[in-house]
Amino acid sequence: MVQTPKPRLGIAMIGYAFMGRAHSHAWRTAPRFFDLPLEPELTVVAGRSPERVTAAAHTLGWAAAETDWRRVIERDDVDLVDICTPGDSHAEIAEAALQAGKHVLVEKPLANSVHEAEAMTAAAREAASRGVRSMVGFTYRRVPALQLAQQLIAEGRIGTVRQVRAQYLQDWLADPDAPLTWRLDKSKAGSGALGDIGAHIVDLTCFLTGQRFAGVSGMLQTFVHERPVAETADGLRASAGSQRGPVTVDDAAFVTGRLSSGAPVILEASRFAWGRKNAMRIEVTGSIGALAFDFEDMNVLELFDAEEPARTAGFRRVLVTEPDHPFLEAWWPPGHGLGYEHGFTHQAVDLIRAVANGENPEPSFAQGLHVQRVLDAVERSSDSGNRWTEVPSNTA
Numbered sequence: 001m002v003q004t005p006k007p008r009l010g011i012a013m014i015g016y017a018f019m020g021r022a023h024s025h026a027w028r029t030a031p032r033f034f035d036l037p038l039e040p041e042l043t044v045v046a047g048r049s050p051e052r053v054t055a056a057a058h059t060l061g062w063a064a065a066e067t068d069w070r071r072v073i074e075r076d077d078v079d080l081v082d083i084c085t086p087g088d089s090h091a092e093i094a095e096a097a098l099q100a101g102k103h104v105l106v107e108k109p110l111a112n113s114v115h116e117a118e119a120m121t122a123a124a125r126e127a128a129s130r131g132v133r134s135m136v137g138f139t140y141r142r143v144p145a146l147q148l149a150q151q152l153i154a155e156g157r158i159g160t161v162r163q164v165r166a167q168y169l170q171d172w173l174a175d176p177d178a179p180l181t182w183r184l185d186k187s188k189a190g191s192g193a194l195g196d197i198g199a200h201i202v203d204l205t206c207f208l209t210g211q212r213f214a215g216v217s218g219m220l221q222t223f224v225h226e227r228p229v230a231e232t233a234d235g236l237r238a239s240a241g242s243q244r245g246p247v248t249v250d251d252a253a254f255v256t257g258r259l260s261s262g263a264p265v266i267l268e269a270s271r272f273a274w275g276r277k278n279a280m281r282i283e284v285t286g287s288i289g290a291l292a293f294d295f296e297d298m299n300v301l302e303l304f305d306a307e308e309p310a311r312t313a314g315f316r317r318v319l320v321t322e323p324d325h326p327f328l329e330a331w332w333p334p335g336h337g338l339g340y341e342h343g344f345t346h347q348a349v350d351l352i353r354a355v356a357n358g359e360n361p362e363p364s365f366a367q368g369l370h371v372q373r374v375l376d377a378v379e380r381s382s383d384s385g386n387r388w389t390e391v392p393s394n395t396a
């Protein structure tokens with residue numbers, strides 16, 4: 001039977017390092033495993049170095065390479081702009097793309113400051129009135145076990161949320177001679193562990209509980225103040241040169257906070273936690289149960305039902321690989337787990353469907369702005385000796 005080709009969705013990706021690789025894989029994989037209303041086409045990738053962007057286009061499967069993102073946005077065959085650059089260019093690229101009528105996906109965190117995030121949110125709201133969609137890449141929302149956790153909490157399986165504790169621990173900076181890359185430069189990254197990985201657990205807390213942060217007290221710590229400047233860098237892999245330079249961001253962030261319901265939250269983000277590679281853990285305790293997740297065991301959701309008799313009660317490991325678990329129908333037989341890259345594929349799937357159905361996808365720029373406000377409040381609190389700092393609501 002001859003199949004009628006689906007309408008295409010021309011994608012332009014800006015940046016091609018670690019996140020660019022993950023996003024390229026997602027755009028390519030999504031239509032091969034999911035039945036989608038539009039066919040994403042890897043139209044053009046942009047980057048500053050002509051040699052490197054051409055090589056990246058070839059390796060990652062993009063039809064063309066471009067050295068100026070502005071030219072990409074002008075192209076008629078581009079419908080969606082995927083921003084995988086460091087945070088200092090998110091606002092300019094996203095606003096220009098939305099203005100030009102292109103849908104936008106932007107890597108997390110949304111921006112480097114509340115001010116930029118506010119402008120981006122206003123631009124996204126205006127663009128939505130013209131049918132143009134926007135989304136922030138808080139990818140972990142689309143890990144099936146975390147989708148299931150969100151559903152169970154919304155269904156009341158653990159009762160009223162009482163407390164949240166979350167950690168995001170990595171160790172790629174624990175070596176004091178690990179090179180100084182853009183993630184350690186405040187002017188490029190906005191903040192350190194706080195915005196890079198802390199932003200994920202702030203967003204997940206909101207996603208899982210359906211609440212916002214009302215206030216925080218924060219403590220930021222920089223353990224190593226100077227490092228060898230990176231000579232070459234590709235994502236988290238970098239080689240050190242002989243020159244040294246200052247670290248201008250935090251290495252770790254420690255936060256206590258309260259949600260809009262008053263529920264207390266405790267968060268820890270560190271890139272100095274020896275032995276922890278990508279240990280993103282979150283535990284939500286409710287009035288009649290609890291849920292726990294650890295990314296290093298990402299196909300499992302732990303569920304405690306406090307209504308079971310104490311004699312046999314205990315955390316149950318739910319293996320989230322059944323066909324009726326979120327996104328799983330498209331993948332492997334039960335027990336054949338998923339990995340880091342699948343969250344990006346599911347993100348592409350949901351965004352393509354939202355564009356085709358004329359819906360606003362989540363996390364929205366407004367939700368990204370809320371995360372930005374939390375990060376900003378943590379920094380202000382830390383600067384003022386951990387003083388309690390309110391997180392303004394998006395309308396304030």
Ligand code: SOE
Nearest residue numbers: 018108170196197200236278
């Ligand atoms: C580096 O800490 C990093 O790549 C983050 O930037 C990503 O958001 C996270 O998914 C993995 O770690």
